[in-house]
Amino acid sequence: MEVTLLLEATENAFRIMEKARAHALGVLDTAVQFTGEQTRFMEEKRWQVLFAGAQRRxxxxxxxxxxxxxxxxxxxxxxxxxxxxxxTLGAICCIITAYLFHDLLFANVRVGDMRVVALRFLCYIPWLIQQIVLSNLHVASVVLRRKMPINPQIITFKTKLETDISSITLANSITLTPGTITMDIRDGVYYVHALDQKVADDLNAGEMEDRVAHIFMEADHLYVEDVLDAARIYDALRV
Amino acid sequence: MIRDSQDVIVKTLSRLLVPFMVIYALYVIMHGHHSPGGGFQGGVILAAGFVLLVVSHGLEQTRKRLSEKAAGVLSSIGVFIYAGIGALCLILGGNYLDYGKLSKLLPVVPAEARSLGILGVEIGVALAVMAVMFTIFLVIFTVGEFQEDDRSEK
Amino acid sequence: MNDFFLILSVGMCVLVLFCLYRGTFGPGVLNRAAGISAIGTKTLIILLLMGVIYDRIDMFIDISIAYALLNFIGTVVLAKYIETTGEA
Amino acid sequence: MILPLDFILILFVFICAVAAITIKDLLSAVVILGAYSFLMCLLWTEMAAIDVAFTEASVSASIGTVLMIGCVAKTKRRSKD
Structure with a gap:
């Protein structure tokens, strides 16, 4: 009687231990599985970081x-x-300078097609020189008269240009034509000092701004997307 | 005056101008024996390029490229190059800065060695002048500003 | 031909005289700065004319580039001083 | 040496020097000193001393003016006399 009880008890104990072992194995398996997933996730993330770093580099x-x-x-x-x-001296100097200032020359570049921009800029210069000569004659005739009929005023207009290169092209063109001086650009608003009414009217007609927008392809929506690197330039140059 | 400028025109123009200014200064240094200029003038123009960068882009942007500590080290290196070439000529048996004797080390004739020695001396002078001018500019223009930086260092 | 360039440079010197009047007697710093930067550009042109007279234009080009760059820096620093302190 | 240009430039340099000494406002004195160094450089060039002119232009006209403007910014601007 007692022997049978003892046997049953040992059997029960063995069964319980078997169950516990199976449970422990399951727990270990899930743990291993989780850690594996975790490591794979980490690996993926590391690869992503490496890839982005390589891209930036x-x-x-x-x-x-x-x-x-x-x-x-x-x-x-x-x-x-x-x-x-x-x-050789020049190459060494250029490499040193480019190492120091590699992020200055190509910051904020938004490029559609570099060749078209250069061609249009070359076509813009004769028009600008013609404007300069015309307004030079006008300002000289105004200033040299006895009564000097000047009417100095500050005009403001909001621009549609977006990049800084096109803004400063417009600003320098305005300053180069006699009679008008760009004083400030603040949040896309130009503050321009004009000498008399005719010059101010010429500026308000906005032909110069249209031409500058045409140079940098901001009027005809040809530019592709916001590009912050110089990769597009090389693509454009290679074609 | 060390702070960042908010003006679009000055910022963009100086961004486009500074690399060409630095390469022009290096041209003045390297062609000192063909055209007017030399180490001293080129070094001053080089320092002027960094001054333009400080005035337009602020001190923080400039520190990434040339910090104060690097300027101090560069001034010492410039003097070392200058005096080292002179002492090398002395060791090789000539007078101080007698470049012709450098032809014993370099595989060229003495006239060419003289030209190379002058080039080395000009590079040294330019480095020293650039670093010292930049340091003087920073010392004058940062008096009374950036106290919090000093406190964090202590 | 040299006489022609000499007369041109003397004419530019007369223009410098007007800018110098604005620079020395002009009220306030702003007038002076405008006059002085105009003097800078005019001296650059006189320099190049002198290079033509002396027949060494390749040497004078270098120094004129340095002139233009350094004139720009001086004007920018002066403008920044006036901007930060607010007094003209 | 071109004599007429020589006399004109010496006259300009003289005017600039006298104005820079007699003026009360220190910032204006610095600005006029910049013009002085420009004209002085022109005088050196006219006497065919190109290297001296280069040194004058690079040192006195740019770094000198910048450092003097810095000194005026860190001290008092008006002189008391």
Whole structure:
């Protein structure tokens, strides 16, 4: 009697231990599974970070190469000596300068097609020179008269230009034409000092702004998207 | 006056101008024996480029490129290059800054060695002048500003 | 030909005289700064004319570039001083 | 040496020097001193001393003016006399 009880008890104990072992195995399995998922997630994240870093490094490298090439062209323009010694010196200087200032020349670049922009800018310069000569004659005739019929005023207008390069192109064009001076650009509003009414009317007609917007392709919506790196330039140059 | 400028025109124009200014200064330094200019003038123009960067983009942007500590080290390195070339000529058996003797080290004729020695001396002078001018500018313009930085360092 | 360029540079010197009047007698710093920066551009042109007279234009180009850059820096620093302190 | 240009430039330099000394406002004195160094540089160039002119232009016209403006900004602007 007692022997059978003892046997049953031991059997029960073994069964319980078996169950506990199975449970523990299950827990261990899920734990291993979780940690595996976790590590895979971490791995993916690390790869993503690496990839983004590589992307940023690639952009920086492209900026570096572009800056160095432009500066080397400027160096050859200045130097005039084309023997290997001076060319090597120029290359070293350009690399040092591009390493120091690689993020200055290509900040805030929004480019559609670089060649079209350059061509339109070249076509804009003769028109600007013609405007300068015309308004120069006008201002001289106004100032040299005995009564001097000037009417100085400050006019403000809101611009539709978006990038800083086009804004300063417009501002410098306004300053280059005699009689008008750009005083400030604040939040897209131009404050321009004009000498008399005719010059101010010419400016308010907005032909110059339309032409500048046409140069940088801000009027005809040809630009692709917001680009903060120089990658598009290389694409445009390669085609 | 060290703070960042908010003006679009000055900021963009100086952003476009500073790299060309620095490369022009380096051209003046490197072509000192062909055209007017040399180490001193080129160093001053180099310092003027950094001054323009400080005035338009603020001190923080400039510190990434040339910090005060680096300026101090560069001034010492410039003097070291200058005096080192002179002392090297002295060791090689000539007078102080007698560049012709450098042809014993370099595989060139003495006339070419003289040209190379002058180039090295000009680089040293330019580094020293640039670093010292930049440091003087920062010392004058940062008096009474950035007290919190000093406190955090202590 | 040299006489022509000499007369041109003397004419530019007369223009410098007007700017110098505005620079020395002009009321306030702003008038003076405008006059002085105009003097800077005019001296640059006189410099290049002198280079043509001396027949060494390649040497004078370098110094004229330095002139233009440094004139710009001086004017920018002066303008920033007036902007930060607020007194003209 | 071109004599007529020489006399004109010396006259300008003289005017600038006298104005820079006699003026009361220190910032204006600094600005006129900038014009003085520009004209002085022109005088050196006219005497065919190009290297001296380069040094004058780079040191006195840019860094000198900038440092003097900094000194005026950190001290009093009006002189008392």
């Amino acid at each position: 690639k952009t920086r490298f492209q900026n570096f190469v572009g800056t160095a090439l432009i500066l080397f062209a400027f160096w050859m323009l200045l130097s005039g000596h084309f023997d290997p010694f001076h060319l």
